[in-house]
Amino acid sequence: MTLDARQYTCPDRFAQEKQRIFQRLPLVLAASCQLPRPGDFSTLEVAGIPVLLVRDKAGAVHALLNSCTHRSAAVASGCGSTARFTCPYHGWTFAQDGALLGVASSADFGAVDRAALAMKRFPVAERAGLIWAILDPDSPHDPGAMLGGIDTLIAGFGLTHWTMIERRVLHGPNWKLAFDAHLEFYHVPVLHRETFGPERSNRAFYFTHGPHQRVIAPQGRPGDVVPDDLYTLGRLPTSGEPIDPLLMGEWILFPGTSINTFYIGGIRCVLLSIVVPGAEVGTSTTTQTFLAETVPDDAASAAMRETSAFLAHVVGDEDLPTSAFQQKVIGTGLVGEVRFGRNEGGLQHFHRWLGRALDSDNAALPALLAAPCPQ
Numbered sequence: 001m002t003l004d005a006r007q008y009t010c011p012d013r014f015a016q017e018k019q020r021i022f023q024r025l026p027l028v029l030a031a032s033c034q035l036p037r038p039g040d041f042s043t044l045e046v047a048g049i050p051v052l053l054v055r056d057k058a059g060a061v062h063a064l065l066n067s068c069t070h071r072s073a074a075v076a077s078g079c080g081s082t083a084r085f086t087c088p089y090h091g092w093t094f095a096q097d098g099a100l101l102g103v104a105s106s107a108d109f110g111a112v113d114r115a116a117l118a119m120k121r122f123p124v125a126e127r128a129g130l131i132w133a134i135l136d137p138d139s140p141h142d143p144g145a146m147l148g149g150i151d152t153l154i155a156g157f158g159l160t161h162w163t164m165i166e167r168r169v170l171h172g173p174n175w176k177l178a179f180d181a182h183l184e185f186y187h188v189p190v191l192h193r194e195t196f197g198p199e200r201s202n203r204a205f206y207f208t209h210g211p212h213q214r215v216i217a218p219q220g221r222p223g224d225v226v227p228d229d230l231y232t233l234g235r236l237p238t239s240g241e242p243i244d245p246l247l248m249g250e251w252i253l254f255p256g257t258s259i260n261t262f263y264i265g266g267i268r269c270v271l272l273s274i275v276v277p278g279a280e281v282g283t284s285t286t287t288q289t290f291l292a293e294t295v296p297d298d299a300a301s302a303a304m305r306e307t308s309a310f311l312a313h314v315v316g317d318e319d320l321p322t323s324a325f326q327q328k329v330i331g332t333g334l335v336g337e338v339r340f341g342r343n344e345g346g347l348q349h350f351h352r353w354l355g356r357a358l359d360s361d362n363a364a365l366p367a368l369l370a371a372p373c374p375q
């Protein structure tokens with residue numbers, strides 16, 4: 001399969017992706033356990049859109065445009081816990097659901113329609129321990145209705161009450177060049193020969209579920225007796241069947257999220273990687289969030305942080321610099337196309353689905369995403 005290389009650098013194509021992918025599709029923005037208690041909040045930016053995630057008193061998660069309705073300053077930064085938000089510019093205050101609570105020196109504003117001056121709210125759905133949102137306050141769609149059952153499969157991970165160990169943000173080039181490196185293992189024994197080692201397999205099985213997929217190297221855990229079809233997406237293990245083979249490998253949630261499983265000190269851990277565009281065509285962020293199934297003791301926690309730092313090194317010092325070079329040379333206009341082999345099926349599936357979702361009109365989009373076909 002070949003791809004026109006300008007798809008990685010063309011500002012018009014990028015504007016379409018921002019609008020038709022990142023503001024129409026449900027995006028994984030965080031793990032539920034990043035906001036375990038009422039009042040917990042976290043901020044992030046997707047395609048130049050600042051987002052504030054917050055859990056309210058009743059336990060519901062809100063996804064808000066992180067922008068004060070007075071003159072657009074950021075209402076919150078970083079992450080933390082708070083009963084209400086106070087804008088750091090002039091002091092307007094907002095509730096956990098974005099409602100306007102207070103106007104500083106309100107007499108100087110006369111009568112204010114508070115309901116109309118709530119922070120903008122994005123449609124949000126919390127499923128399977130992940131928080132999905134559609135970054136369009138006027139979207140006609142319900143994010144939970146567009147997951148096509150992938151949330152049921154992810155529920156098998158049991159992520160809901162896990163513990164966050166670490167979170168870091170890595171900066172990279174165009175979001176697709178950054179994400180392409182998640183979609184094949186062909187490069188693993190070569191680019192990562194110093195980190196993962198040259199003996200790693202460069203092949204992968206690709207199992208797809210609508211636009212989503214699972215990429216797994218053709219080796220299981222020693223001693224596991226695994227029914228062949230348990231490696232596929234689309235069915236959950238019955239009782240007594242080992243769940244581990246289904247969790248290993250890399251789960252890809254369209255458009256830009258991946259989940260990798262590890263066992264550290266006997267505790268199941270995942271690295272949740274969320275790749276999103278920056279504000280410009282040649283920028284992206286990869287947010288790596290390292291989660292553990294149970295609260296680790298000091299020794300296990302140290303081992304998890306070590307693994308987390310190792311994975312940041314692999315992606316930040318090996319994958320992303322390679323992608324940045326691709327971006328630079330494609331940007332010269334001297335590269336006509338890039339090519340994907342049969343062993344890079346994950347890339348073929350991803351780029352085909354990207355085209356399909358871009359081309360879909362609004363009315364057809366939910367059905368396209370909700371049906372786990374065509375592949």
Ligand code: FES
Binds near residue numbers: 090
């Ligand atoms: S911009 Fe927030 S109070 Fe002025």
Ligand SMILES: [Fe+2]
Binds near residue numbers: 181191
């Ligand atoms: Fe890699």
